[in-house]
Amino acid sequence: MKNMVIILCALLWVICAACGGKTSGDLPYDYNAMFQIERIYCDTEDTLLLRYLVGGNVTLLEYNKELGMFEYFCKDASCGHNTNDCIAGNVVGDLENNHGEISLLRNNTNDISNRDTQRYAYISHFNNGRFELGRDPIGSFIHAGGHLYVATVDGGYGYFPSGGGDFILLQEESHFIHKAEIGEYIYGTEYADITDDDSGSRRGYTISRLKTGDPEAEFEVIKEFPIGNLGGVFRSDGEYLYYEDEEFRLMRCNLDGGNETRMTDIRVYIQSVVYDGDYLYFSWYNRQDAFDPDNGKYYRMKRDGSSPPELLAHFDNALDTIIPMADCDYFIVGMAHTQDWLYIIDKDGSNLREIPWE
Helix, strand or coil: CCHHHHHHHHHHHHHCCCCCCCCCCCCCCCHHHCCCCCCCCCCCCCCEEEEECCEEEEEEEECCCCEEEEECCCCCCCCCCCCCCCEEEEEEEEEEEEEEEEEEEECCCCCHHHCCCCCCEEEEEEEECCCCCCCCCECCCEEEEEEEECCCCCEEEEEEEECCCCCCCCCCCEEEEEEEECCCCCEEEEEEEEEEEEEEEEEEEEEEEEECCCCCCCCEEEEECCCCCCCCEECCCCCEEEEEEECCCEEEECCCCCCCEEEEECCCHHHCCCEEEEEEEEEEECCCCCCCCCCEEEEEEEECCCCCCCCEECCCCCEEEEEECCCCCEEEEEEEECCCEEEEEEEEEECCCEEEEE
């Protein structure tokens, strides 16, 4: 991929620790609980790191589990968190806890060619008390199977193999947005033409997967969705894929796409779905209708589908995000139509409260 391949190979391999193929049983909890859209948070033993918009600037927050408080990851009170000088400013996403190695994407405010669009970001590895910017921009990254997979600025997709070596280009033109590693595969979403029985071909999304560590691997389409689906969003517990149909009902299938099953007859906001133990937790949020009477309903149901959804609470505002954490009996939640969404609820839906700042 032009000059980017050689330069990135030398620089980025430093942060690609060999971790081997992971399964749902040994994944970090942020993956094990449900795979994210943009990977905007990652769980660690003592804290939750979260990308958050404060005062118009996207920055990195740190939730202290012991104290139950949020604070800026950067502790400099005079910092605006929007320059390269900040130890964690301009966080874009792809927060990743790769067996204790924390990495993420940051915008580079010194990149004049990219300043207006900020289309590309820089992989940044936590080292010496700061997230150090890489030298060259990329679209996104994920560690999987011990390898570092990268969406390039040229629109391609490939990986740096475990143990070193040259960049292996898998696809010259790709719209693959990776979500997570499950077993031997990376699962993600692609923006693509899909086939419709009634109208023929139309634009939509697919859930696709890519086998890790295979230099000849090709993207395998698992499911297709119309354009109305929420950006091709899906979730997984490491055993099944969860997604919504055109009526916003929760669907489930095996990891290979087989055995599709409708899980609910009620509407589910797929972006809110998480699991904990034997239960799925989710809410309903109508993004097109703030006055939908079902907005704010919060449910749980058995993961095996043996019982219908149980309504636990009905909040005044819809929950548009639910974040689980290891060894915590509560969720951090996002409340739609509020300036700040840093709240906590007990898993049974009780005791809604704001999270204090340190």
